Amino acid sequence: MMEIRIAGVTKQFYPDIVALRDVYLTIPQGDFVYLVGPTGSGKTTLMRLITRELVPTKGQITVGECNLRSLGSLDLAYYRRDIGVVFQDFRLIENMTVYENVAFVQEAIGMPKSLIHDRTGEILDRLGLWRRRQLYPEQLSGGEQQRVAIARAMVNCPGILLADEPTGNLDLTTAEDIMSILLSINASGTTVLVATHNQYIVDEFRQRVVGIRRGRVIRDERKGRYEPDGDL
Amino acid sequence: MAIFRYVLRDTWRLLARNLGLSVLTFITAVAVFYLVGASVLFVMNTRAMIAGVESNLLVQAYVKSEEGVLQTVAEKMSAMDCVASVETITPEEALEKLKARLGNQADAVTLLGENPLPSSVQVQVKKAEFATVVARELIAMPEVDDVVYSGELAERLQKISSFVSRLSLIILVISITAASLVLFNTIRISVFARKEEIETMLLVGATPAFVAFPFVLQGVVLGVLGAFFASGILYFSYGYAINALARSLPFLSLIQNPELLLRLGIVLVGGGVTIGWICSWLAVSKFIRAATRPH
Numbered sequence: 269m270m271e272i273r274i275a276g277v278t279k280q281f282y283p284d285i286v287a288l289r290d291v292y293l294t295i296p297q298g299d300f301v302y303l304v305g306p307t308g309s310g311k312t313t314l315m316r317l318i319t320r321e322l323v324p325t326k327g328q329i330t331v332g333e334c335n336l337r338s339l340g341s342l343d344l345a346y347y348r349r350d351i352g353v354v355f356q357d358f359r360l361i362e363n364m365t366v367y368e369n370v371a372f373v374q375e376a377i378g379m380p381k382s383l384i385h386d387r388t389g390e391i392l393d394r395l396g397l398w399r400r401r402q403l404y405p406e407q408l409s410g411g412e413q414q415r416v417a418i419a420r421a422m423v424n425c426p427g428i429l430l431a432d433e434p435t436g437n438l439d440l441t442t443a444e445d446i447m448s449i450l451l452s453i454n455a456s457g458t459t460v461l462v463a464t465h466n467q468y469i470v471d472e473f474r475q476r477v478v479g480i481r482r483g484r485v486i487r488d489e490r491k492g493r494y495e496p497d498g499d500l
Numbered sequence: 501m502a503i504f505r506y507v508l509r510d511t512w513r514l515l516a517r518n519l520g521l522s523v524l525t526f527i528t529a530v531a532v533f534y535l536v537g538a539s540v541l542f543v544m545n546t547r548a549m550i551a552g553v554e555s556n557l558l559v560q561a562y563v564k565s566e567e568g569v570l571q572t573v574a575e576k577m578s579a580m581d582c583v584a585s586v587e588t589i590t591p592e593e594a595l596e597k598l599k600a601r602l603g604n605q606a607d608a609v610t611l612l613g614e615n616p617l618p619s620s621v622q623v624q625v626k627k628a629e630f631a632t633v634v635a636r637e638l639i640a641m642p643e644v645d646d647v648v649y650s651g652e653l654a655e656r657l658q659k660i661s662s663f664v665s666r667l668s669l670i671i672l673v674i675s676i677t678a679a680s681l682v683l684f685n686t687i688r689i690s691v692f693a694r695k696e697e698i699e700t701m702l703l704v705g706a707t708p709a710f711v712a713f714p715f716v717l718q719g720v721v722l723g724v725l726g727a728f729f730a731s732g733i734l735y736f737s738y739g740y741a742i743n744a745l746a747r748s749l750p751f752l753s754l755i756q757n758p759e760l761l762l763r764l765g766i767v768l769v770g771g772g773v774t775i776g777w778i779c780s781w782l783a784v785s786k787f788i789r790a791a792t793r794p795h
Contacts, residue, residue: 281795319703321795351705363517372701373700373705376711378710424705
């Protein structure tokens with residue numbers, strides 16, 4: 269079970285910017301969590317702590333049995349194979365096609381070619397991208413790029429999916445489409461953490477809401493709603 | 501197998517994507533390894549020439565014309581480690597040699613009356629630098645009247661040998677440093693051109709070794725290709741140069757051994773692998789360490 273336990277985590281950036289203060293949070297396997305809060309509240313920092321791009325200044329994070337602070341470089345690589353990340357800016361590789369962008373993350377973990385072909389085909393088909401597989405990222409719309417990013421994050425069947433503003437800059441229909449995909453991924457048992465500012469999707473697809481403000485967790489509600497006063 | 505295929509394909513992609521830079525690195529590697537090979541051959545030929553001259557370098561000691569003295573001096577010299585061979589020459593043998601040298605005018609020696617030539621010992625040293633040591637040893641012997649040897653030539657040969665060795669060492673160090681820097685920078689540029697790709701790979705769980713290997717292989721390929729082509733060019737250009745020199749300066753003892761060139765080629769290719777590997781590993785591992793180090 270990939271339970272995420274964040275215990276007393278403070279993250280301070282040099283010299284005196286405190287991004288997170290004494291955060292306690294437990295996210296059981298299979299949860300769907302919205303991280304909401306104003307820009308600069310610490311949502312992205314929290315996600316980067318979970319991917320171990322950052323380490324806490326104080327406190328500790330454990331995912332399953334794994335204490336993130338004590339991971340060596342090889343253990344970190346194996347840990348990250350179980351974490352899918354959808355970046356705010358997609359981070360697709362410009363000179364790779366849609367198919368290659370999704371296939372290369374499987375190559376990176378040494379998967380056999382036949383399996384790569386099958387799984388890439390399956391995920392592109394599921395996300396409605398199969399007909400776009402030969403196109404390059406610049407030839408896609410924002411929504412399509414976001415779907416490719418989700419496909420890439422999902423293709424290795426991770427236990428946890430982190431999505432940073434997955435509906436940012438997308439129109440309502442596309443945002444709903446992306447949310448449906450994330451919910452279906454969650455339905456298959458994957459823990460999903462979505463950092464968002466999108467009031468509509470938080471209220472429309474109601475799930476657990478964790479509000480962060482000035483680096484502190486100010487609320488944690490099951491089937492919560494977006495609170496414009498606190499979350500913006 | 502999938503990893504192997506990926507590494508090969510990615511290495512090819514790296515080489516092709518930075519084609520201009522790859523070609524430039526390849527040309528530099530060819531030039532550098534050619535220079536290294538040429539300087540090695542230059543040193544070996546200089547040493548062979550010096551060895552040729554040294555083999556003819558003799559120290560001649562004229563000894564007193566007393567019974568048994570010639571043998572005593574010869575035995576003392578033979579006991580020295582730096583001596584290659586000792587030859588004793590009686591006054592009669594010396595006269596015969598003189599006659600042989602005079603040729604048609606050999607009869608002129610009869611005008612001398614009694615044979616005036618002394619007994620002597622001819623000592624051949626193993627290296628030119630030992631000539632002075634042997635000469636000093638002989639002068640110190642009470643049985644020896646006089647010592648003749650080409651002391652200046654011996655010292656000059658010694659200086660030339662030492663200068664050539666030092667010069668080639670400097671060329672070697674400069675060449676290898678230049679090749680290393682060019683290779684290091686080529687790989688570093690390749691790494692920076694794919695910065696985001698590498699960061700993404702590390703974030704999805706690629707191991708540092710998996711990320712680094714195509715870059716390391718790129719460096720090795722460039723190093724090996726450079727050394728291989730340099731060896732080929734060296735083989736043909738050396739053959740051509742040696743033939744031309746042998747025709748115009750036949751008295752020079754130059755090395756004409758294809759097996760030696762083959763061995764030198766193998767050493768150069770081995771050097772290409774080593775330099776390519778080390779430089780590219782340093783360039784890429786530095787970046788990967790920085791990318792995986794949590795902040």
